[in-house]
Amino acid sequence: MTTFITRRLAIGLVMLLALSVLVFILLRLAPGDPIDAYVNPTSPLSPEAMQALRERLGLDAPLPVQYFGWLRTAITGDLGYSIQRVGVPVLPLVMERIGPTLLLMAAGLIIAIVVGVAGGIISAVRRNSPTDIGFSVVAFIGISSPAFLTALLGLYFFSVQLRWAPSGGMLTPGMGFSMSDLLAHLILPACLLSIGHAALIMRYMRASLLEVLNQDYVRTARAKGVREFFVIVKHAVRNALLPVITLIGSTIGIAVGGAIFIESVFNWPGMGLLLVNAVETRDYPVIMGATLVIGACVIVVNLLTDITYAAVDPRIQVA
Template identity: 45%
Template sequence: MKKYIIKRLLTAIPVLLMISVGAFIMMNLAPGSPTDLYVSPDATPVQIEATRRALGLDQPYHIQYFRWLGRALQGDLGINYSTRYPVLPILISRIGPTITLMGTTLVFSYLIAIPLGIISARKNGTWVDNLLTGGSFVGVSIPNFFLGLGLIYIFSVQLRWFPTGGMSELGGSGGFLSAIHHLVLPVIVLSAFYIANMTRYMRATMIQVYGENYIRTATAKGLASEVILTRHGIRNALIPVITIIGTDLPRLVGGAIVTEQIFQWPGLGRLTIMAIQQREYPMLMAITVLSAVVVLFANLLVDIMYAVVDPRIKYN
């Protein structure tokens, strides 16, 4: 296992380089330039060129990339164009809120979705199964922005139970209870999709497991249904579910762009929108590389979890 992990980590290095090159090319091929936001419409060519030089955009693209790569290897991800602040501290300050929001959402979603999927599979074909399956399709189909705006109108504007957005009250001291109060609506909006998606996968996997021969054998031996479920059913059903969890883990850093924008949550998703609008190339490069690192780490973690859940899986 150790050799496999080391090999995967070494393989990730050229993958990250290719991702950074692709991101750099796409950003520079996009219409417009960062200088458009920092010069007046009647600026002279001399002023435009001076602005490009100040932002480090006067060099050829390959030189700009290798300069960025050299600084990134030393821990310098560049300077934010609009504020002239280093990118790394800004990025670090936004990771915490995003992990708080997405981590709470994923844990809450799995704690609800996995039992619902098991119940739906055990009640296959009944009204309970039909109700849960129909609710899952609704949860997958409803757009985040529509659900978010609806919840804000009902619970924030009309009932005034929850704040309309942000992570803490203006002028308040914050604290754990305040953070929970601000988390409720965004977590509900995000969980609607994750609960629905995981319920569907858990149901389909459990139905397949219940049809296996070893489940029939355990039933024929007279084992209790709870024992069959815990010892034989859930563990074998977790292998496909782990794959879904692996695709959800990168969202811990990538965040939910639409939901964070609706609720004004100060995370990476909202920062991404601001960076795109202001053409903050260093910030976008940093977010892209960070997301790629998390995706690669999630894939490695999923492979390790496969071996933990299923002893038949060996990595040589």
């Protein structure tokens, strides 16, 4: 297990390096100039002042020099300083926002897992029944609905029209922290984030459980007189969960993309909203730092998924 974890972490470091190179190149290919964030449109700077500012920020150096300069400091944990927020270090800014994003993603994934697994089990047990058909229709709608559309529709119906949930933010302005207030702001964006993942987990769980229910050991358990409830729960569900666990781990990256839309629509103070604001202002250090932290989180989650997969099925060797 130690060898496996070490090897996976080494691969993860190579992936992070490749990700940083890719993001750096894409940022430089994108139109616009980060210097614009410093310039007041009503009082533009002279060309000499613009050049001096560019030199101070290191944007006048060749691209390889800029990248390796950033990489050299990033290895030490220094991700530079924000261009938009003058003098603010990137790492504390990112770490301040990662908590709300993890909270939102964790709540959304928990809802997705519970709803998806339960719906998949019910759909498989009642195969080809009206319940199964209804669940399948709902799942297909959920899979085909993009995150930005569900976020906007959810905001309009549940916050604007029905007023069942707050329309944005993480806490009510002017009020002290309370768990009930946090949950009131969390429940709607978390449910909207979970829709696509719950639908996908439901379809995978249904297909996997149907395959397991046709295995010989399940028929043997039934022939021995084991109650159908225990046949499903004890013998079938555990083995049917194996591909679902892999699916859950692989959807973490997709959940990050969905969280960006959800946080933008609901003004949730997380990594997604930070990235959107950084892209709008061409804040290169914040974009690089946030992307690096998100990539590291995804790699760690995938590693934990592989370990969980091996724990659920002892036949799997991770060495």
